[in-house]
Amino acid sequence: RQSWMERLKAGLRKTGSSIATVFTGTQINDALYEELEDALLMADTGVKATEHLLADLKRRVKETKTTEPAAVKALLADALADLLQPLEKPLTIGEHQPTVIMVAGVNGAGKTTSIGKLTKHLADSGQTVLLAAADTFRAAAREQLGVWANRNTVEIISQEGGDPAAVSFDAVSAGKARKKDVVLVDTAGRLPTQLHLMEELRKIKRVVSKADGTAPHEVLLVIDGNTGQNALTQVRAFDDALQLTGLVVTKLDGTAKGGVLAAIAQERPIPVYFIGVGEKIEDLETFSAKEFAQALLS
Ligand code: GDP
Numbered sequence: 001r002q003s004w005m006e007r008l009k010a011g012l013r014k015t016g017s018s019i020a021t022v023f024t025g026t027q028i029n030d031a032l033y034e035e036l037e038d039a040l041l042m043a044d045t046g047v048k049a050t051e052h053l054l055a056d057l058k059r060r061v062k063e064t065k066t067t068e069p070a071a072v073k074a075l076l077a078d079a080l081a082d083l084l085q086p087l088e089k090p091l092t093i094g095e096h097q098p099t100v101i102m103v104a105g106v107n108g109a110g111k112t113t114s115i116g117k118l119t120k121h122l123a124d125s126g127q128t129v130l131l132a133a134a135d136t137f138r139a140a141a142r143e144q145l146g147v148w149a150n151r152n153t154v155e156i157i158s159q160e161g162g163d164p165a166a167v168s169f170d171a172v173s174a175g176k177a178r179k180k181d182v183v184l185v186d187t188a189g190r191l192p193t194q195l196h197l198m199e200e201l202r203k204i205k206r207v208v209s210k211a212d213g214t215a216p217h218e219v220l221l222v223i224d225g226n227t228g229q230n231a232l233t234q235v236r237a238f239d240d241a242l243q244l245t246g247l248v249v250t251k252l253d254g255t256a257k258g259g260v261l262a263a264i265a266q267e268r269p270i271p272v273y274f275i276g277v278g279e280k281i282e283d284l285e286t287f288s289a290k291e292f293a294q295a296l297l298s
Contacts, residue, residue, distance in 0.1 A: 001049055004278070007277055007291075008252050008253060008258075008275075009095050010252050010253075011256055012256065012258050012296055012298075017179070018039070019043060019297055020073065021039070022035045022039050023069040023070055023072060023073040024069070025069050026069065028039065028061065028068075028069055032069060033054060033058070036057075040054075040262075042257070043258060044229055044258070044259040045259030045260070045262045046229055046260070046262070046263035046267075049259070049263045049266035051267055053079055053080060056082075056083075057075055057076050057079050059198065060078065060079060061075060061269065072253055074089045074296060076297060077294055077297050080293035080297070081294075083265050083293060084261060084265050084289035084293060085289045087182070087269060087270070087271055087272040088271070088272035088287055088288060088289045090273070091218065091246060091274070093181060094181070096241065098130070098172070098179075098182055098213035099181065099183060099218065100172055100182075100216045101183070101184050101217065101218040101219075101220060102168075102185045102208065102217070103187060103219050103221075104185060104187050104190075104201055104218045104219070104220070104221050104222070104242065105221055105222035105234075105238075106190065106213045106224075107190055107193075108224065109189070109223055109227075110248075110251060110276055111186065111189060112141065112144050112145055112148065112186060113250070113272070113279065114222050114250060114276055115131065116145075116147075116152065117147060118274065118284060119148060119152045119184065120151075120282070120284075121284055122166065122181070122182055127181035128154075128180045128181045128182070129154045129181065129182045129184060130155050130157065130171060130174060131145060131148070131149050131155070131156040131171075131179065132156070132158075132171030132184065132186050133145045133156060133158035133159070133186055134164040134167050134168045134187045135178055135186060135187060136159055136163070136164075136188075136296055137161075137164075137188055141160050145186050146158065155178075158172055165203045165207035165208075168169040168204045168207060168211075168267040169210065172208050173211050176212060177212070187201060188200075190236060192233070192238060193237075198237075198241045202242065204272045210242075218245045219242045219243065219246075220246045220247065221234065221239070221247050221248070222247075222248045223247060224233065224250070225251050225254075225261075225275075228257060228260055231249075232264055233259045233270070235247065235267075235268050235270065239270065244270050246270060246272070246273040247264070247270050247271065247272045248272070248273060248274045248275070249274075249275050249287075250275070250276030252276060253276075253277040253279070258295070258296045261292065272287040273287070274286060274287065275292075283289035
């Protein structure tokens with residue numbers, strides 16, 4: 001099996017939005033910068049981050065008196081890594097017991113899968129985890145989370161029907177009583193345009209804080225790395241509603257273009273705690289700005 005970096009590179013390459021091809025010529029000229037601009041935009045980097053990167057790159061080229069396109073590529077990798085650096089921050093557990101982590105996202109983003117992977121990641125590092133199925137509406141969603149709970153042999157608080165905020169409250173109370181290290185609250189998938197459902201998320205957040213005055217300690221958004229600029233729209237909307245503390249970016253092994261992370265870094269630099277690089281339980285990685293920049297430019 002390929003390493004996640006190789007799969008990430010393969011995924012990025014599949015899109016045909018290869019940025020690296022821009023640097024195969026012999027000259028550094030306006031045409032190269034124009035091609036680079038197109039390639040960055042094609043890779044979902046967005047207008048603002050693309051402008052930032054081009055300006056930063058030109059400054060670096062000038063400062064270092066670089067003349068070789070291949071060397072410009074290395075400078076771009078540095079510029080990109082610097083832009084992405086604020087996103088590189090680990091999720092820290094242990095300050096509170098339990099650490100309450102609320103997880104939100106649109107349907108199909110990979111939320112439940114990511115919670116399953118995260119549960120394993122936490123269990124592997126010796127943490128006890130309790131899952132809360134706050135999607136009380138969809139039986140399939142509860143069952144799917146139940147499968148991940150079984151796979152990880154962790155407890156799950158689940159209830160058919162009823163109020164998602166009430167289930168979350170019960171889960172946090174149970175997590176406290178049973179001295180769990182982490183309570184992961186899986187919320188129902190929703191679009192930021194569904195205002196009543198966004199209000200429901202705010203209610204979950206409020207009610208959870210009644211069970212534990214400092215909770216939730218983390219509010220994560222799971223986004224599908226394939227959705228390009230749409231992912232940025234989701235980050236803005238969920239952040240406005242919930243004050244996100246972290247992101248999980250999934251499906252970077254697929255056909256994701258990757259540039260959206262630069263767009264996020266430019267506009268909403270919310271830490272990317274993890275990236276999803278496959279469907280298997282172990283396919284969750286911590287984000288490294290430098291490695292990601294290198295993969296994107298390989
Ligand atoms: P949810 O609706 O947000 O809970 O999404 P799910 O967790 O059910 O995931 C939707 C689909 O995406 C499933 O088929 C998952 O196996 C798949 N998926 C989730 N994360 C990844 C990932 O990192 N890579 C790949 N290739 N597939 C993923």
